[in-house]
Amino acid sequence: MVGEVLVYKPTFLTTSCLEKMAATAALENFHNSIRTLAQTKRIRVTEFFQDFDKLRSGFVTVPQFSRCLWQTLGIQLTPEQEEIVRRNYDIKGNGQFINYKLFCDEIDQNFNAKDLNRNPESQRIEPPEFLGTIRTVRPLSPGAERRLVQLLRHIEQFYSYHGVNLRTCYEDFDRHHMGVVTESQFYRSFPGPPDVSEADMNLLVQKYRDPDRPGLLNYLNLHHDIVAIGNQVAKEKELIESPSTYVDITSVMLTPDPDLNTIFDKIRVAVFKNGIRTTEFFKDHDKLRSGIITENQFVCGLALAAGKEAQLSRAEIQKVVEYYRQPDGRVKYKEFCDIMENAFTIPDLEKKPLQNVTRPVRGALSRGLKPLTETQESRLEEILSQISDNVRRRRLMMYPYFKDYDRGIAYTRVVTPTQFGRILHFLSLNVAPEDLKLLLQKFEDPATGDVNYPAFVQAVDKEFVGHTMDDADLSQKGRTNTPVKERETTAADSNVSYEDLMARIRSIVLTNRLRVAEYFEDYDPLRSGSISKSQFRRGMSLLGFSKLGQHDFSEGHYKLLCDVYQNPQKHDQVLWTKFLWDVETVFTQPNLEKDPDTKVPPQEIFRVPKPGTVDWGYASTDHKDLFNATMDRLQQRSEQRRVLAKPVFQDFDKHNNGHVTKSQFRQCLTMLELHCTEPEMIALEAKFCNDTGFNYLTFLSELQPVEPPQFMYVSRLEDIRTANQRKTLPELNAAKDLENVLLKIKTKVARERIRVLEFMRDYDKLRSGRMLKTSFRRALDLCRFELRQSEMSILEDRYQSNTDPEYVEYLKFCDECESIFTSKELEKRPLEDVVQFKPPEEWERNKLPTDQLTRFKACMDRLSEKVRKHQMQLFPLFEDYDRVHNGTVSRSQFRRVLTELELGSLVSQQDFELLWQQFDVKIGGKDDVNYIAFCDMIYKLANFEARKP
The missing domain is CATH 1.10.238.10 (EF-hand)
Incomplete structure (x- = not known):
């Protein structure tokens, strides 16, 4: 049994491990396929699952999970994939809810914020392929893979130099933007380089052929591989050029051969003295910027760059070539140029402040004399x-x-x-x-x-x-390099008091209108009102108070201000806001809104003379008498000769600061022939000279005083008030009734074709058909009817609104004006005859008194009788005086024409007045005579044809 256990137990463990490995591989393949599609379509899967999870619980049902994948990614899960999902994401174990939050984190590969031991970038998984494709199922041989990497590096170098983008070269063939093209299209639009052979092209085709779609190649994967290789090359170059890998130039220059060191020293001195950019002589031979050129190209470039300046022979150039030659016979010119370009300095020295810089040998940069026999x-x-x-x-x-x-x-x-x-x-x-x-x-x-x-x-x-x-040996002249300790500057070193210094600062700020706060508030981001002393000094320098600025400020002046405005809590800081308020009192007083009765002092009291100006109050009596006598004599001479002195001084004032030198002042007086003796000249210079020079503007203000312009605003305002208080002038030729007013308006409308409604409707935004009387008058003025006040009052009374006395029914007035062209609503009365309004002639409206009509007719009969007998032409003489051809002449011209026609003896003065009154027309407010109507009436009385005497 023991043996059986020993035999079968390893078998059981191996089977379990294989099953786990298979399950892990299936899960990883499932994740990779979904991750690739999500990146291809640029989709965040989490956003689509959240539509089914209203409570943001992180769970959805199994049908919702499948539906979301089908709608977003177009994936229909197989039974095996559904089992993988239930096994790994069914956290509750009931087979109904899927933890989509855990699934989305795995797909998006977001880093774990709680895991601080790992780099967030290392936790992300980037899919190796794009657009859901793979390159090929057949791997290449190791040799082919190495050849492919070298080929891609060569292609990337060519593309980066020429600015070629492989993706744009094939996008015209890829109409559906799937990232694939046919093999013929791939061969046809391949952008180079030209030295790629047919075998290299076949290697690319084998690597990037799409196995699922025969005949298609995935050019997008090729593009991304080239971009990745370019990033890798950039990182390698950055590591090579980083300061940690920097090699000291002096160590490189110390070669075993002393003759070669001498040659390098000669070249470095020549490059440094003549400012030679050695790279410019070599890079034209290196089209690919590889840093390597042929031996002949290096020899030619070095001879052109420094051959004559460094006095290099052919043997010396050959030694340099042998030192930088590679095994293949080419020369590394980039290393040579880097050393020569950094002669007597170190690149990126601002990042290595403790680095020791090599200096040229004493006398190496000087011109030496050539030795002779x-x-x-x-x-x-x-x-x-x-x-x-x-x-x-x-x-x-x-x-x-x-x-x-x-x-x-x-x-x-x-x-x-x-x-x-x-x-x-x-x-x-x-x-x-x-x-x-x-x-x-x-x-x-x-x-x-x-x-x-x-x-x-x-x-x-x-x-x-x-x-x-x-001469550089300083020890021969008693000089040493031992630094002399300077005495620390204090506020006592200032040659002015605090009051005088602040008065000077206030005067400069007032004169130049400086905003003092803008120069200090950037140093106080917390608005604490306190900045360091160095920042305070920097702000004063920006204001112009420094040795290099417009106004000289010594170290003692800064110490004085820092002592006065020192922060009691922090002795190394200055209360700049307190300084600000003390200076800006020249413009206004602080917190003036709280005390409006405070009298603000005039700004003139803050103006101080320039440094070096003599206080004339302490001058002696003899000095003042001499000065006054001199100025009186110069004033009399300048008034007698009417001298214009200012342009002569301005020619010497190149900076336009109102000052010239003493010698220039004397020269100007000589040019103006205002001669003075030496004591008188000294008296003038004592009065008007300061540290800047001679103030010629003040001198001219006393020599040729100009009366200040009078302040006329109050008097002009009083004149305007007086003019407004006068009574209105009587109206001339005003119409007395409504009929004449409307006739005047209709005549104007008919002649000038005015659309009255266009001027009225702008004042009626609601289109109510009425407007205020004031607006009505304003609209009539815009129409240029030239109505009098009484005439406007007649119109207002006629068209006054029945509901509101302050309004006018302007639509009725506009309809009345438009009636001269046509009748309103004529479509409802098709049989009505429309008579167009004809404006009457202006002279026809002139009515003579009844008792004068007989005399007027008798005068016209006498004139017509003589015109008939002598067959006179009246029009030509009248037209000679009518330059604008408006049919009118003046009264004097009318009398002159009748006199020239020998008709003036038939007309007395009273008859002339009757003729003027009958044929009178108003032209520009002037009374003229309508000679056309006069001639027509004469011809009619003489029984002539129209215009044919």
Whole structure:
């Protein structure tokens, strides 16, 4: 029995383990399939289950669970899957309710907030596939897998360099956005790289073929694999470039070969001095930015970059090539450029403040002189001694002559050989041609071939001191590097008192209208009213109170303010709000709303003169008398000559601050021919000078005072009140009855085609058909009827509302105005004849008195008789005066035309007045004569045809 137990017990355990493993695998496959579909459709399964769980209990019934999966994901559970769900999520054990909350957490893979020992990112499970597909059921061989990874890396590098997106290349073929295309479409739109062979394409097709749908390839999985490889490459690059993996440049530069170190030092100095960007000479050969180029490309790039500047020979360049050469024969130029670009510095030095930076060797960055042979050196000494004796005897200053030819940016301190010989000839320092060649050979720059003229001047002129390394020895001049301990600044070091300092600050704030609170409140986020002393100083600097600001503030001034406004509880802080209220009293008083009777002092009392201004009250009597006499004399001369002095001073005031220097002030007076003696000039400068300069604006205000403009607001306001109190003027030509008023309105409407209703309806929002009388008058003014007050009153009385006396029935008035065009509701009276309103001529409405009609007819008969006898043309002369062709002329023009036609003798003055009165028309408020009506009446009386005398 024991043996049987020993034999059968392992068999029983193995079967149970296999069953558990199979159940776990089935559950995991079930989860993966649902998780893939949920991510494909971008669905949160929890939101759909909650519609069945109103009480948020976390449980739904079995049919509800199946229905939700069918509606959201399109999954119909098989009996095996239903059994898996009941076995794992039927927490209650009754077979009716499923814990969907636990199921959704497993699908979404949200991290457990209570499990603090694990990283939340490690708890999430990302499905390896997309769109519910798999690549292939046949795994590739290990060699093919390695080849595939290399191919994907190569494709990712090509795509990232050229900005290619594989997904967009195939989206036009994937009309249903399923992530699959046919094999022919895959071959047709494959975006490269061009060096991918046919075998590589077959490998991609085998890897990403869809086993469920023959002939289709899943390009979306290929796209995501390329993106994943790109992220992995970026992480690897970040690890390589991280500060933890940084290798000190000095350790890299210390190669075993001392000659190679010398070459590197020469290149680094040349790169540092000339500001060479070495990468620019190599990256054009590296299209893929791999950091590797061929040997010939590296040699050409290095020769172009620093071959001439570093004086590199072919053998030295070859040594550098051999140091960076790879086994395949190519050269790693990126490592070389990284070392050269960071010459005498360290990359990301702000992240490594304790790192020691290598410095160039003393004298390495200076221009050295080229060594010569002993014979040449001895000859050179003789030449330089001769030139030096000549320079010393003639006391020549040679450096300015050379500097005039040095027009480079920031002075390159070199000139060309031709310029060097020309300058020596100009200074009469004639040198033989062979000696000149020797000088050029000694002092030329090896890189550019130009001549180092400061070194030559220092060699021949012992009094000239150039910038050489020999002068950098500070110990020879008694200087040491031992720091001198400075005395701590206190408030006593301030040369002004607290009252004077605050008066100066208030004046500056008032003049420039500064908002002091805006410069301090950002340092006090809790609005405690207290900030540190350093923050207070920073805010004052932003206001302009600093050595570099607009207003000079010393350390003693800051100490004085910090001592006055120091926080009693925190000695390292300042009560900036108290300082704020003390300064802003120049604008208003605090808490003024609580005491409205408080008299606010005028702002002028806070203005103080600029620093350095002399208090004229303490000046002596003789000084004041001299100043007054000088100003009186200058005023008389400027008034006699009518001098405009301000533009002359403004030409010297480049900063527009109202100040010039003393010398400029004297120059301006000379230009204005306002001459003064030296004592008078000193008196003027003492009065108007300060630390900024001479205040010419104050000087001009006393020299040529300008009368201040009078404050006319009160007087103008009184004039307006007086004008409003006057009685209204009598109305001219006002209609007396309703008929004439309506005729005037209808005539205006007919001639100008005015829609009266459009102006009225805007004041009747409810469309009630009535409006206020004030609104009615306003609408009539908008219509431009030019009605008098009495005429408007007649209309208001006629159309007054029966229900409310303050309103007017404007619709009736509009209907009356529209009746000149047609009758209202004409469709109900089809047989009615409509007579259109014809506006009467204005002159026809003129009525002469009865006793004057006989005289008017007699005058017209006399005129018509003479026109008939002589067959006169009246229109041409009248039209010559009618420039705007409106059919009217003025009364004087009317009389002039009759006189020219020899008709004026037939008309007396009384007859003229009758003619003017009969044919009078109003044009722009002026009485004119309608000559067309006059001519027509004359022609009619003379029995002529119309317009044909």
